[in-house]
Amino acid sequence: MISMTRRANGKRPRMAGFTLLEVLVALVVLSIGLLGLSGLQTSSLRNNHAAFLRSQATLLKADIVDRMRANSDSAKAGDYDIAYNATAGEVSCVGTCSASDVADLDLFEWRAYVGRLPGGESEVVTDRETVVVDGVSVFVDVSEVKVRWADSRDSANKLELVSKVQL
Numbered sequence: 001m002i003s004m005t006r007r008a009n010g011k012r013p014r015m016a017g018f019t020l021l022e023v024l025v026a027l028v029v030l031s032i033g034l035l036g037l038s039g040l041q042t043s044s045l046r047n048n049h050a051a052f053l054r055s056q057a058t059l060l061k062a063d064i065v066d067r068m069r070a071n072s073d074s075a076k077a078g079d080y081d082i083a084y085n086a087t088a089g090e091v092s093c094v095g096t097c098s099a100s101d102v103a104d105l106d107l108f109e110w111r112a113y114v115g116r117l118p119g120g121e122s123e124v125v126t127d128r129e130t131v132v133v134d135g136v137s138v139f140v141d142v143s144e145v146k147v148r149w150a151d152s153r154d155s156a157n158k159l160e161l162v163s164k165v166q167l
Contacts, residue, residue, distance in 0.1 A: 049152045057147040057161045060114055065165050067106040071099055075167050076141045079103035084123045119150030141167040
């Protein structure tokens with residue numbers, strides 16, 4: 001049983017503690033803080049996904065360059081050249097494949113990997129450039145690889161990774 005004692009002047013003692021208004025203000029401040037944290041988490045996830053896609057595009061660029069260097073005669077002949085909107089035909093060769101068939105198979109597989117990127121597109125252009133080394137002009141086979149994909153932070157924006165490599 002709880003009993004309240006009266007003071008000498010006959011008044012009840014005043015209750016001490018939080019009022020309902022103070023609790024409401026604390027909840028509002030806490031909820032605003034949690035909403036801010038969730039916004040930070042969302043933007044962090046979006047930026048991490050964009051970095052992941054850029055890493056994937058870099059790996060895909062390195063993949064086709066390695067394939068071209070392994071089949072350098074076909075690469076220098078332009079068998080790996082493909083435009084953004086062109087389709088790579090599937091090649092199935094049993095036994096011995098020609099270098100051109102290997103290039104077609106490489107492009108088909110690579111385009112399938114690029115297609116896994118959101119809005120993924122790719123282009124390869126091989127050209128012969130003149131480079132001056134110690135006063136002597138030298139012809140060098142250079143390939144430009146482009147990988148394009150949709151940016152997860154802005155769906156109307158497409159990012160492009162462009163790389164020139166010497167074969």
